Amino acid sequence: MNHIRLNNSNFRVKGKLSVPGDKSISHRAVMFGSLAEGRTVITNFLRGDDCLATIDCFRKMGVKIEEVNGKIIVDGVGTTGLKEPEDILYTGNSGTTARLLLGLLSGLPFYSVLNGDESLNNRPMSRVADPLKLMGAKIWGREHDNKLPMAIRGTKLSAIQYELPVASAQVKSALILAGLLAEGDTKVTGKIQSRDHTEKLLQQFGVQLQINENEINIKGGQTLQGTDVFVPGDISSAAFFIALALIVPGAELVLENVGLNETRTGIIDVVKAMGGDIEIETIQSEGESYGNLRIKYSDLKATEISGAIIPRLIDEIPIIALIATQSEGTTVIQDAAELKVKETDRIEAVVTELKKLGANIEATKDGMIIHGKSKLNGGQVKTYGDHRIGMMLAIASFISSGEIILENPDCIKISYPNFFEDLNKIAQ
Numbered sequence: 001m002n003h004i005r006l007n008n009s010n011f012r013v014k015g016k017l018s019v020p021g022d023k024s025i026s027h028r029a030v031m032f033g034s035l036a037e038g039r040t041v042i043t044n045f046l047r048g049d050d051c052l053a054t055i056d057c058f059r060k061m062g063v064k065i066e067e068v069n070g071k072i073i074v075d076g077v078g079t080t081g082l083k084e085p086e087d088i089l090y091t092g093n094s095g096t097t098a099r100l101l102l103g104l105l106s107g108l109p110f111y112s113v114l115n116g117d118e119s120l121n122n123r124p125m126s127r128v129a130d131p132l133k134l135m136g137a138k139i140w141g142r143e144h145d146n147k148l149p150m151a152i153r154g155t156k157l158s159a160i161q162y163e164l165p166v167a168s169a170q171v172k173s174a175l176i177l178a179g180l181l182a183e184g185d186t187k188v189t190g191k192i193q194s195r196d197h198t199e200k201l202l203q204q205f206g207v208q209l210q211i212n213e214n215e216i217n218i219k220g221g222q223t224l225q226g227t228d229v230f231v232p233g234d235i236s237s238a239a240f241f242i243a244l245a246l247i248v249p250g251a252e253l254v255l256e257n258v259g260l261n262e263t264r265t266g267i268i269d270v271v272k273a274m275g276g277d278i279e280i281e282t283i284q285s286e287g288e289s290y291g292n293l294r295i296k297y298s299d300l301k302a303t304e305i306s307g308a309i310i311p312r313l314i315d316e317i318p319i320i321a322l323i324a325t326q327s328e329g330t331t332v333i334q335d336a337a338e339l340k341v342k343e344t345d346r347i348e349a350v351v352t353e354l355k356k357l358g359a360n361i362e363a364t365k366d367g368m369i370i371h372g373k374s375k376l377n378g379g380q381v382k383t384y385g386d387h388r389i390g391m392m393l394a395i396a397s398f399i400s401s402g403e404i405i406l407e408n409p410d411c412i413k414i415s416y417p418n419f420f421e422d423l424n425k426i427a428q
């Protein structure tokens with residue numbers, strides 16, 4: 001069996017690191033660059049499996065995408081220039097690729113089929129397909145058009161007004177992309193704000209959007225202009241090193257050029273509420289803001305996490321759970337049922353695996369309750385093929401009294417291809 005042995009409890013944690021580029025922005029830069037007129041040059045693109053799947057899909061639709069001197073060069077074909085793919089578009093493990101493509105392909109004049117890996121083929125797609133059908137989309141899939149593989153016969157779409165039932169940036173983005181190709185003005189509203197990279201980046205490509213709080217209006221038929229995109233470091237990847245610095249006695253880390261988009265910085269708010277020592281030095285505050293973070297080992301206390309902050313830290317909940325095991329008191333996480341439909345059921349995976357290491361943690365219907373502080377022991381744990389579960393368990397090995405054997409760590413390259421190299425850089 002494929003596994004890795006982690007004996008990290010004697011390491012000191014110190015130094016400086018640049019985490020890889022943001023996954024959400026990397027996907028969108030390739031997608032919008034492909035749809036644009038002219039060339040897009042992407043700097044600090046995340047070369048993780050998910051974003052490589054996005055590149056592969058657009059190449060199959062006739063877009064020239066190359067890597068030159070570490071930058072990704074996309075020669076856009078315009079909104080009408082994508083070609084019918086001759087083969088299935090394989091979206092791998094990536095929910096973002098599949099859901100945003102569903103929106104786009106619905107409005108393009110050709111036939112296409114989307115397929116994913118076992119995990120992705122079990123994730124719900126009707127959240128995207130249902131509103132797209134209201135726009136006139138022709139989509140078929142397993143389980144009443146809810147699961148991949150899905151077939152799409154692109155057609156002329158008409159604008160809708162739609163209130164998002166879940167605070168999902170993927171659903172919102174799919175509808176914005178469909179709205180871009182539709183006739184009329186599409187309006188997407190939501191009660192709770194989700195990450196706004198689509199809105200920010202489309203504007204950078206010259207698309208006019210009207211945004212009033214949680215309401216987005218987009219006029220169909222607009223064109224995109226190629227542009228240069230700098231992708232800041234992914235705060236969701238930085239989160240693992242933030243946690244490491246907070247929980248390993250004596251640790252101090254500097255993380256450079258981390259994306260600080262406010263729709264993503266829930267983890268920083270939570271860490272501060274827990275008493276964590278984290279300093280922010282903002283480098284750029286316009287557009288996709290970013291800056292450096294300095295994090296030091298801290299005496300942490302429990303907190304409560306629920307409501308509107310959840311979409312601002314949804315992917316960080318596995319690692320927040322680990323932080324909570326090292327915090328005095330009872331941490332309660334609620335309103336996070338979305339975790340059940342990620343790469344795996346992340347509530348169950350986190351609770352099961354952290355319990356194996358001796359944590360005092362229980363699952364609830366929409367979150368978890370963690371009683372700290374616990375001493376963690378070693379043990380054999382598994383990733384469930386989920387990159388974020390894998391990285392969280394690898395971080396746990398720095399505070400566990402014995403060896404951690406991590407089964408199937410390969411999935412980590414989905415969002416962080418050189419995670420273990422980076423860990424080695426700052427562990428002395």
Ligand SMILES: O=C(O)C1=C[C@@H](OP(=O)(O)O)[C@@H](O)[C@H](O)C1
Nearest residue numbers: 024096167168169170171314315
């Ligand atoms: O739009 C995006 O890039 C993402 C949105 C979130 O998913 P949901 O839209 O399902 O909340 C997040 O969990 C995912 O990692 C990336």
Ligand SMILES: C=C(OP(=O)(O)O)C(=O)O
Nearest residue numbers: 093094095096315342343
């Ligand atoms: C949920 C995630 O991604 P996606 O939905 O794109 O598969 C993630 O990266 O944690």
